[in-house]
Amino acid sequence: MTETVESSQTPVLAEDEKNPVARLLGMLWRDKFALCAALFILLMVLCAVFGPLLLGDAASHQNLRGRNAPPFSWSNGWLFILGADALGRPLLARIVVAAQNTMMVASGAVACSMIIGTALGMIAGYASRRVGEAIMRLADVIMSFPSLLLAVIVLYVFAPSVGNLIVVLAITRIPVYLRTSRAEVLEVRERMFVQAAQVMGASTGRIVFCHILPVIMPTIVTIATLDFAFVMLAESSLSFLGIGIQSPEITWGLMVSQGRSYLVHAWWLSFWPGLAIILTTLSLNLLSNWLRIALDPVQRWRLEIGGKSND
């Protein structure tokens, strides 16, 4: 009997020989929506990192003659293209500077909740039933704890700093990762390749870190991208309600809130920072949809052939 007939019919994807980063970028290039989203996020990250250095002074320089200057006027210079706020400070500069706090809070909270939540979820999924149940009840309590109250407590007892806001938001988001990773672990641990590793004699640590974690990681990363948007909105809401970051520090949410009193005559005070929020969250959502497919080796081809991907 000829044993090797079928070796000749291997479906070959030449793309595999490329380096993975180049490959990912190639896929990004083909999906224009995701590309725009990624570029926008990149721009926001650059604003967050360099904004305060470059425009910090301009953003806090008051100019009483230019109070509530309307947008789209070149007379005061390009910084005032989006108008000025109630103290005559250029809105564009303030949005760029505020990106830092907004991004820092969101990325800090997402990173903390992701690491802690995933770790707890994997323990809950792989350890004994009782430990798993205990962890899940803990998640229930956190879920039903009013995040507003938590924010106020931190605000009153500690200072309303960026760090403390990160802690508040991270705690409230832990259950999301915990539940997802636990559910995934419960499913993945029953898969046959995990059993195959067990039969081979793999230790628990090896099974968890080499077999389960890489499989659930794409889901976690996708959720984290989505959650980044959610945390940004939550932070904005808290700032808007006056229990988040306090003036003179600025975030986008705080700017929307400050502009609220001038709504009738100067809509742009609230409009532009809100638009910054919505564009950023929209980009993150788009990117998250793209990541879900790009990180899955079985579905990846959908993005590699260019054309319209169906989902």
Added chain:
Amino acid sequence: MTDHLLEVRNLSVRFHTAAGIVDAVRNVSWHLDRGETLAILGESGSGKSVSASAIMNLIDIPPGEITSGEILFDGNDLLQQTAEERRQVNGKRIAMIFQDPLSHLNPVYPVGWQIAETMRVHGKDPAEANARALDLVRRVGLPNPQQALEKYPHQFSGGQRQRIMIAMALALKPDILIADEPTTALDVTVQAEVLALLEELQAETGMGLLLITHDLGVVAETADRVVVMNRGEIVETGPASEVYHNPRDPYTRRLIAAAPGKGEMRDGNSQGKPLLEMKGVEKAFGSFQALKGVDLTVFPGETVAIVGESGSGKSTLVKTLVRLIEPTAGQATWNGRDLFAMSLKEMRPVRRDIQMVFQDPTQSLNPRMTIFEVISEAWRIHKDVVPRAQWRTRVAELLTQVGLLPDHARRYPHQFSGGQRQRIAIARALALEPKLIVCDEAVSALDVSIQAQVIALLDRLRRDLGIAFIFIAHDLPVVRDFADHVLVMQSGAVVEKGTTREIFENPKSLYTKTLLASGLDPDPEVQAKRRAERKELVDA
């Protein structure tokens, strides 16, 4: 113009996929007459189901595209008709049943509702439809027909579900029934029953039956004529028995040669000390006794096959051996030590000697690891087997040994075909140079010709490396050429054991006899004889 009930002429269908344009079928022509059974035989990817999908208007356009051809039914070309006209044909004039009835029945509606729906959509009065559904359920032989109508698909067994599908398809007495792999994944005894039912119903109604299958045995059992397909083209067509005895096309010849159960049987020559001795193994899941005291002995270098239908406990038995399932009672002696008494940690070094190959290679290989990582992982765990510097060369050697190329090490599992993946799984098992390899239905999911190749590979490994095998299968012919000893299991107990020759030539228990008689032989004439034998057994 045409005297045939249904005629497919020069049909070509292509799909626009990621990998480019795939011509699923090219210039396919065949016909079907009233009261006749036509089988379309082919392996996976041969395009055997495509013409049926085209008849039923089940091809999604896009990505599919019918590039040429016509489907004549009642003298009209179905492909020229409107969607509404074709909907009127579906279910009423031409009906279809599928493989895997569990997923093809809607899980959230009672089966009675689903059977009656066929009639309701074609304008029958609901009350009348319900009454007829009851008749149908009774006719296809479901127990407690009245209650059965109220039950949901998950509450039935696989064979019963296929009966429900048949009842649903025959509700309006169609002229043609298309059966797409209707008995794949069913136990052999159930398969024989379902095929018998189809034949009876065909005799009753005089419908034309189009049977799509990969199994020569099914063709031998049922078909009048056969169409053999390979890679989207018809390679041969003719009366079933003529095609079997005088195949003209090389592909048909290969396919027939690959059918298992024609080689030399072995008498078994157990030598030396037993490698593994399992005694009185029991396992209970709650109140359900999955294993009722099973004994199993394996000598070095020999192959023991465990054969049984679903629910017989054969997989549970080997899973207790590798401690994926903890047994309730019993012992398993390996090198003088009881495996069941060890802690999982003590077990770890022993695992290197006992490796396993699973049924579905798609699932048993981690999709996020390259083949190199999959195979070399064994050496990360058992550090003294191969020094790190030699991993690359050793992986290349192993891949060559199982008939793959050293280059394949860089690829991911999803880039291989099913047969190739199973070779990779075997290479992984070989990496630790084990003394015993447990194959849990390792070839059941593969095409016949691939199955033969994998078994030939295992056979060679046994000869070259002296590895012992425990080989689990639900089908007797598969183990005939390969095993030294056979254990037949039913409902958690061993009903018969002996050398392969003893089991095949002189079966003692009624169950083994039924199992042998239910298996389908690829030769239509042998199968006709076997059918008579089975009838006697059933009547007895």
Added chain:
Amino acid sequence: MSRLFRQRAVTSLFSLLGLIVLVFFLSRLTGDPTSLFLPIDATDAMRENFRELHGLNDPLLLQFWHYIVDLTHLDFGESIRKARPAIDVVIEAFGWTFQLAIMTMALVAFCAIVLGSIAAFRVGGKFDRLVSLVSLIGASAPDFWIAIVAIVIFSINIGWLPTSGTGSIAHWILPIAVLFIRPFGLILQVVRGSMISALGSAYVKTAKAKGVKNTPIIFVHTLRNAMLPVITVMGDQAAALLNGAVVVETIFGFPGVGKLMIDSILQRDFNVILAAIMVTALAIFIMNLLIDVAYLFLDPRIRY
């Protein structure tokens, strides 16, 4: 079913108890309400009197003990701010929130399910792409910003709708419209995804082979199967609405439980905070139970 009820009741009660303990002690970390309620020039005697009256002079553990004992008699204590029983204040506010939540969710469920199903049936088509984009934008929009923009446009510029308060039907329109957007975007995406995978399943093929028309295939065969994940997400969103839409309620001056909560937190009206938590927890508990019943009804394979 009754076993499920008991099991859920026990675990929920356990979580609620943990929550009460946490909230009781942590909320007192924010400070003493005395200074907030008495005038700045209040004498020490007045302050002492106020503390005595509200039991704020006892050691914390004793206060907690009193609270729990009262709770067993269904006495939730007095609202300092409103000088009424805390539970009455909460129930009144919750009534408003409940109406708002029900109306919003009903609208969301209807629109998301219908539009999502149709989009899924023609994946990649114009309608699908439009709906997907709209839902994505909806899911990304900060509600306070939408509320502000809506007020500027509809109340200030055009003057059609009132900016805040309750009373007429017109008062409901803006809050519902603003609350609608995010859950609509999120749920529509789930409906679409779930329907796409359900439409690809084998039983749809069977239905087509039987000659079933497209509309029943979508709405009878597929939708019921696709609803399970949708219901889970709808439950999460409904729970969030029942907890009170703080931002929207604040902006529109809507006297719901979310606004009550933030006011009580800022004014240290501890009894109201605790009562509000318990009432919403009960509502969410009942809703989860209803969801379980819905699962049972939708999928006969599920047994509790």
